[in-house]
Amino acid sequence: MSKLLRFISTAILCTGVFVTSSHSDEAPLLSLEDALTIVRLQNPQVQNAKIQIDVVGDQTDAMRTKRYPQLTANVRGFQNFVDNEYTFEQGSLGTVGVDPVPSSTVEIGTTNGFSTHYSLTATQPLMDLYQIGLNVDKLEMQQDIARQQSRQTRQSISLQVKQLYYQILSNQSAVEATDATLEFDRELVKILKDNVAQKTELEYQLLNAEAQLASTQHKLLSQKNDIITSKQQLNSLLGRDISTPFSVSAVPADPMARYTADTATEQALAQRPDTEQARLQVKVAENDVAIQKSAYLPEVNLVANYGRSENTTLLPDESMYVGVIAKWEFITWGRNESQVSGSKRAVTQARNSLRDNEDQIRAQVSADIRNLEVAKQLIPVTQMAQKASEEKLRVSLNQYKEKSILLSDLLDARSELSAANNDYQQAQLAVWNAAAQLQNALGEE
Numbered sequence: 007m008s009k010l011l012r013f014i015s016t017a018i019l020c021t022g023v024f025v026t027s028s029h030s031d032e033a034p035l036l037s038l039e040d041a042l043t044i045v046r047l048q049n050p051q052v053q054n055a056k057i058q059i060d061v062v063g064d065q066t067d068a069m070r071t072k073r074y075p076q077l078t079a080n081v082r083g084f085q086n087f088v089d090n091e092y093t094f095e096q097g098s099l100g101t102v103g104v105d106p107v108p109s110s111t112v113e114i115g116t117t118n119g120f121s122t123h124y125s126l127t128a129t130q131p132l133m134d135l136y137q138i139g140l141n142v143d144k145l146e147m148q149q150d151i152a153r154q155q156s157r158q159t160r161q162s163i164s165l166q167v168k169q170l171y172y173q174i175l176s177n178q179s180a181v182e183a184t185d186a187t188l189e190f191d192r193e194l195v196k197i198l199k200d201n202v203a204q205k206t207e208l209e210y211q212l213l214n215a216e217a218q219l220a221s222t223q224h225k226l227l228s229q230k231n232d233i234i235t236s237k238q239q240l241n242s243l244l245g246r247d248i249s250t251p252f253s254v255s256a257v258p259a260d261p262m263a264r265y266t267a268d269t270a271t272e273q274a275l276a277q278r279p280d281t282e283q284a285r286l287q288v289k290v291a292e293n294d295v296a297i298q299k300s301a302y303l304p305e306v307n308l309v310a311n312y313g314r315s316e317n318t319t320l321l322p323d324e325s326m327y328v329g330v331i332a333k334w335e336f337i338t339w340g341r342n343e344s345q346v347s348g349s350k351r352a353v354t355q356a357r358n359s360l361r362d363n364e365d366q367i368r369a370q371v372s373a374d375i376r377n378l379e380v381a382k383q384l385i386p387v388t389q390m391a392q393k394a395s396e397e398k399l400r401v402s403l404n405q406y407k408e409k410s411i412l413l414s415d416l417l418d419a420r421s422e423l424s425a426a427n428n429d430y431q432q433a434q435l436a437v438w439n440a441a442a443q444l445q446n447a448l449g450e451e
Contacts, residue, residue: 033251038171041244042451045160045167048245052163055156062152066145072138075130082123125313132330133306140297144290151286157279157449163243164451168442170240174254176435177233183427184226190420191219198413211413218417257438265378270371270448275364277449284360291353298345304334367447374444381436388430395423 046052092114097106131138195215201207238248275281313325402419405411445451 033253035255036252037255038168038257041167041171041240042164044244044246045163046451049163049243050245052156052160053245055152055159059149059152059156062145062149066142066149069138069142069145072131073135075128078127078129080123080125080127083120084122085120120317122316123313124316125311127312128310130308131306132308133303136303137297137300140293140300144293144297147286147290147293151283151290154279154283154286158283161279161446161449161451165442165446167240167243169439170236170243171254172257172435172438172442174233174236174240175257175438176431177229177236178254179431180428181226181229181233183424183431184222184229187420187424188219188222188226191215191222195219207413265375265444265448267372267375270375270444271368274367274371274448278367278447279449281360281363281367284356284363288353288356288360291349291356295346295349295353298342298349301338301342301345304332306330306332370447371444374440374447378437378440378444381433381440384433385430385437388426388433392423392426392430395419395426399423 094108094112094114096108096111099107101107195212198207198212198215202209202212237252241248241250241252307330308328309331310328311326315323399416399419399422402411402416406413406416
């Protein structure tokens with residue numbers, strides 16, 4: 007019976023605490039901090055969010071170029087297929103003094119062959135500079151929104167990394183505990199075989215023990231499969247090959263940080279990326295109102311043009327002018343008013359969304375703080391239950407040795423200890439996940 011005691015003691019030691027990793031695993035150690043660093047550098051979703059910042063930045067740079075003169079070159083070529091003649095009668099263009107213009111009847115025919123006309127135009131916007139500036143401001147705010155979206159993506163992916171990392175820790179601890187239980191079941195089967203041969207135990211008790219052994223083996227296989235799945239998922243999040251081997255290190259089950267509802271809410275409202283996005287959306291909506299109002303202004307441009315014609319007798323060979331061109335659509339049939347009204351309604355919507363976001367954050371932070379406190383208070387409860395189960399198993403073992411209880415009573419005590427150890431492990435996992443959820447709610451990574 008000493009062997010049985012040894013294996014029960016091993017089971018108690020292995021299931022009563024969280025282990026860091028499988029010691030037989032020679033894979034490189036991956037700490038949680040290293041995993042969070044890797045995911046920020048290699049995760050495809052995080053990288054795409056960073057690229058989006060540059061995309062909006064390129065759009066902003068393109069909009070800024072509209073402030074500068076726009077140069078256009080035009081080339082027109084034409085071939086006359088119908089001969090046209092223009093006749094100017096004597097004096098048809100008036101008189102200069104007493105002399106008629108033209109002094110005699112003039113006939114001008116179209117140019118034979120292929121004619122070309124070249125022109126180069128420089129257009130400098132004047133009144134449009136105000137609207138262009140508003141659009142640049144809008145794109146700069148949208149780039150800030152893209153930065154906050156990038157932060158939000160990083161935080162979301164980081165939370166998934168933490169949860170998977172904690173799950174791997176929990177699964178590995180469960181594997182260690184089940185491994186020890188498996189050794190206990192194997193030794194118990196050996197003992198029962200001897201006892202059945204000596205007629206001190208019944209055959210069905212041996213069969214039950216063998217069935218329990220098979221069940222434990224299946225449980226161990228399932229738990230190892232869970233570890234492989236979780237590691238593949240974590241590798242995928244880290245942006246590397248899913249088969250990359252690694253081991254994990256222990257994380258304190260009781261977070262040292264302490265929060266109060268007021269300070270935590272202030273922190274969340276100050277640094278949550280989704281809240282900052284909501285604030286920026288209000289500014290974008292207000293900027294859109296100004297952009298729509300700018301439609302009331304006329305379009306005024308400074309224009310310089312140089313033109314030259316080849317192989318034509320009707321038009322002058324060269325022309326050059328500098329001037330101001332204005333265009334004003336002063337009757338829009340209420341279109342501008344409707345657009346301004348729609349933009350003002352969008353401002354109201356953005357402000358409502360911001361207020362809703364802030365209210366939800368207050369509720370979420372308060373709930374997450376309470377959830378963390380509840381999870382932490384469960385730790386000593388499960389520890390006491392674990393110690394009680396350990397003591398019960400110790401007493402039951404002694405009673406079984408003295409033949410004062412049945413084998414089934416000993417197995418019940420072992421099952422209680424296994425359940426108590428599992429409850430303790432789940433309580434630790436709950437604390438980890440609650441802490442990670444609160445950190446995410448506060449806008450931390």
